[in-house]
Amino acid sequence: MNKKQATAEHPHFPWDHPRFRSWIAVARACQLMQQTLTRRLSHLDIKPPHLDILVNLYRFDGISQQELARKLLVGRSNMSMLLPQLEKRGLIERRGDARDKRVLRLSLTPAGRVLTEEAMEIQTALIDDSHRGAPIEDCIRIAESMERMIAILLEENGIDDRNR
Amino acid sequence: MNKKQATAEHPHFPWDHPRFRSWIAVARACQLMQQTLTRRLSHLDIKPPHLDILVNLYRFDGISQQELARKLLVGRSNMSMLLPQLEKRGLIERRGDARDKRVLRLSLTPAGRVLTEEAMEIQTALIDDSHRGAPIEDCIRIAESMERMIAILLEENGIDDRNR
DNA sequence: ACATACTTGTACAACGATGAACAAAAAGCA
DNA sequence: TGCTTTTTGTTCATCGTTGTACAAGTATGT
Incomplete structure (x- = not known):
């Protein structure tokens, strides 16, 4: 019974697997969201x-x-690669830390703050649009599921990330 | 009241917005999933x-x-860009359609089919791992939410996609 | 039949993301 | 103190993705 023993809980093909289908939908939704956000x-x-x-700054x-x-x-x-671009555009500033001369401390310029607020409104509007008709309570349940997944995946990857 | 009127339903900052937080979690989970899958x-x-x-073929x-x-x-x-690579590796075949000489019909070679099955098992295992402890019924609800979002976003983007 | 518009796949330049190798600074330890 | 190890940021080559421009084939309309 090593392979190809299709049953209700262990279907033959991945796409008959509920979790698989669900995850594919999540991935596609993310992809579309990114593309739409890019346009907007x-x-x-x-x-x-x-x-x-910008949002994190x-x-x-x-x-x-x-x-x-x-x-x-x-x-x-x-x-x-990315930060010097934003710096040249006058959206952020990078100042060396006084105590630890390795680290660069990042902050938004006033122009950057204005642009960030504008962009965040667009993002929030897009999220609201795409969730149109979805109860908030569903969102909360989804968030909980996702955060559980994130924790699991972080634990797997988290160790020994030499270059992150 | 054009801006910055924080209330319970319309919070001041995006990250106080339940849908926003939920979506950020979804995006991060996707990102981690991709990275983990890449490794595996x-x-x-x-x-x-x-x-x-490969899965679609x-x-x-x-x-x-x-x-x-x-x-x-x-x-x-x-x-x-991608298909010629897979073709050179002997995983897929591209044959011109008889009726319409523009289109190339794609199919897996036996080697490609074997590799695809192997890879799908890895992907399914990863999905199962990361959903560990999550009830199937939750997955189904998430899938429904996501499919609704996909429909909404497709409708917005779908028209006039000259280059897709 | 012919001209026009559309479709399918390709070529190319630009860009974001990655991991490896590296220099400088800091921390840990003998 | 001096030596090693770790951390922080940069550089570089590579790769996937995108949009535009293009060539060849097909469909449409007169």
Whole structure:
């Protein structure tokens, strides 16, 4: 019974598996959301990755590149590529830490704060639009499920992330 | 009351908004899932995008590049980049359609089918792992929510997709 | 039949993300 | 103190994804 023993709980094909189907739907929804957000943000000349950065600087002023990368679940090198762009556009500032000369402390400029607020309104509106008709209580249940998954996955990956 | 009138239903900051928080969790879970899947697939020398292609060829033999791109919600040019790689590795075949000389019909080779089955088992196992402890009924509810969102977003984007 | 519009796949340049290798600074330890 | 190890940020080559422009084939309309 090593393989191909299709039953109700262990279906033959992945796409007959409820959890599999559910996850595919989640992934596709995310993909579409990103694409739609990209379009709606285009007139501000930023993309979802930039917005993620800006929002985190909005919340956590003075954060370091390392901490930012960890929050966004991306590599440090990624921040090293994107942040100088935002800095040149006058949206953020990078100041060296006094005590620890390795770290760069990040903060929004006034212009960056204005742009971030504009972009966040667009994002919030998009989320509301796409959830139209979905009860808040469902969202909360989904959030709980997802946070459980995140915890599980973080535990698996979390150890030994030399380059994150 | 144009702005910054924080109430229970219309909080001041996006991250106090239940739907916003919920969606951020979904996005992060997706991101982690992709990263974890990338690692678990690495010994097969394929990445999530390749697996998406292979699974769809497994389900829909003889599909065209256009149809495949539409199912995956990516551009046609993307398929033009990835498919030749898989073809050179002997995992798929591309045969020109007899009636319509523009379209290339795609199918898995035996080697491709074997590799796809292996990879699908890894993916299914990962999904099961990460959902550990989550009732199937929750998954079904999540799937319904996501499919509703997908429909809404597709309607918004769907029209006039010249290049998809 | 012919001209026009659309569809299918490709080529290309631009961009975000990744991991590896590296330099500088800090922390830990002998 | 001096040595090693870790941490922080950068650089670089690579890869997936995108949109535009393009060529070839098909459909439409007169």
